Structures are given as structure tokens and as C-alpha cells.
Amino acid sequence: MVISEKKQHIDKIMGAVNSGSAAARSSLAASWRRSVERHGLDPADNITVNLVNASELHERRNKHDRFMMVAAPKLDHLFGLVGNSGCGVLLTDEVGIVLDQRCTDADTDTFKEWGLCLGADWSEAAEGTNGIGTCLTEKRQVTIHRNDHFLARNIGMSCMDAPIFGTDGRLLAALDVSSARADQTESYNQLIGAMVGQTAKSIESDFFRASFPRARIVVADSGDSDIATLLAIDADDIVIGATRNARKVFDLELLGAIKPRPASDIFGREDGPTGFVKAERAAVVRALARAGGNVSEAARALGVGRATLYRRMKRLGLGD
Known part of the structure; x- marks a missing residue:
């Protein structure tokens, strides 16, 4: 990446940050301003991506172990769709620490060089505007394509992200597909973004069902x-x-x-078992349905005598 390209990027970022109206017109410019004013970052910073230590990473993965087990097959499937195009798949926790990753052996070194690896901190506070951090901050699906990034050292990447929420309604994770390919186009990003969004929804649904x-x-x-x-x-x-x-x-x-x-x-209706009579009627109807209308069999299932069930059916308006 030539120095002039980085300088142009830095000038663009600072111009937007210092503008009186850019942040109001653009969510991207608002994120750039957060990066400077809230997190004290400089787009010219060239520090390496922060990695949590092995002990902390182990603790974070254990905390999300059940969720990660549910998500793993979906990560595999998504990687099967995008991995051969030079993309990697990452799953982070709610603050942007990478917990799981999929990439080809050929791309491993490249992704590690970019900081796209286990234990990396991709929060907005650490990296400024980026797919993972901005997705988590704004709690919405985002695509941060190359020059959309805050730090000049990250403008070679494209990142497509979607949030995943837990059963308690709180933010749980971010699903990310990243690529450092120079020829990756915005239209291709849109296709990947759609897959990321659908996969995130599927993971959230599967984890809810499992819970x-x-x-x-x-x-x-x-x-x-x-x-x-x-x-x-x-x-x-x-x-x-x-x-x-x-x-x-x-x-x-x-x-x-x-x-x-x-x-x-x-659901705004009154046909459910909202009282004892309705609850009893529903129980009798279910037992009769399971017994195919056989009163004797239904009575046995309910633990009452046949005559008792007939009396209850008559009282409940089920005589026919």
C-alpha cells in the first residue's frame, strides 16, 4: 500500500471528523468521530492488533462454550461457501474478542498478519471503525469495505458482519467474514453480506431452540x-x-x-386455556383427539372412569 494512499485516507478521515455536519449525515462518519473523540484513536496509528492472553481466551471460550457448539456447524457451512475465495470466517464475543475462526491453510499467515486470528480484539475502542467493532457498537449488520475503515493500516480489508443476540435479548456475538483481497468488489461484498446475515439469524434461532x-x-x-x-x-x-x-x-x-x-x-386471542373450565375442556379434547374419538381409551389416558368422562364431556358441551 503506497504512502500517498494512506495519507489521503487519513486526511479524509480527519476532514470528516472535524466537519460540523458529516457525522449527522453519515453513520460511517459518526463511527469515525467516535473513534477519535470517544476512543482517542489516530487513523495514522500503526500499532499491532491487541491479543488477549491464552488464559483469558480460554476463559472467554468456556463462557460461550454451549453457544459455540451450536454455532460451529453454521460456521463450517458458511466457510464452505466463501473460503475458497480468500475469505475467512470469524466469531467474536459481545465485546469483539475473536473466539473461533475458519480460514484455509494457505491464508492463515495472511490473516494472522492482519490480526484476524483467535484472541484478537476487534472492538471499536481498539481498532476504530471496522466490521466487527462497528457491528457490535451499532447492534446492526454492517459492511466496512476497505477505505471505510478508520485505521489506515486496515484499508486493505473488506469485512461483512452481523450481530447475534442471546436468549436474554442482549448482544451475544458478532459473525464476521473478512477478506484482504485487493480485487474484492462492493457488489461481491453484498452477496457475502446476505449470507452472513442469514447465517447469523440461523445461529441465533438454533441457540434459542437449544436453550x-x-x-x-x-x-x-x-x-x-x-x-x-x-x-x-x-x-x-x-x-x-x-x-x-x-x-x-x-x-x-x-x-x-x-x-x-x-x-x-x-397473540391477542381468547381461545386458549385461560380458565379452569377452558383448561379442562382443552385437556379432554386433546385426549379424545389422541384416542381417535375412543372415549374409553381417552378416559384411561386421563386417569378417570368412562362414566366420569362422559359426565365431564356433557358438562363441557362435548356430548356429541
């Missing part, structure tokens, strides 16, 4: 196919979990544990 193994998972239509909108409902028809987007859609607690609510209240 509520005994619950019924309801997929809600939020109008955005790229966002996981899931509810976990227990055997008593009580909502016990919700993804971040489901919390927004259904006006639930945005962070932490949600207050248990009947699913019928969430």
Missing part, C-alpha cells in the same frame, strides 16, 4: 425475514422465552427474563 429444549417454539412473522422472531411456550401454554426481535414485536421486556404470560394474551 428451551422442552418448549414449543413458535415462529412469528415480523415482516423481516432476516431477523429471528421466536417465542418459547411451555406445556401450560405460557410464554417463557423470546428472541430480541420477538420482544420488540410483542412489546415484552427488552432485556433479561421475561414475565411469564399466557400465549393467548401475546
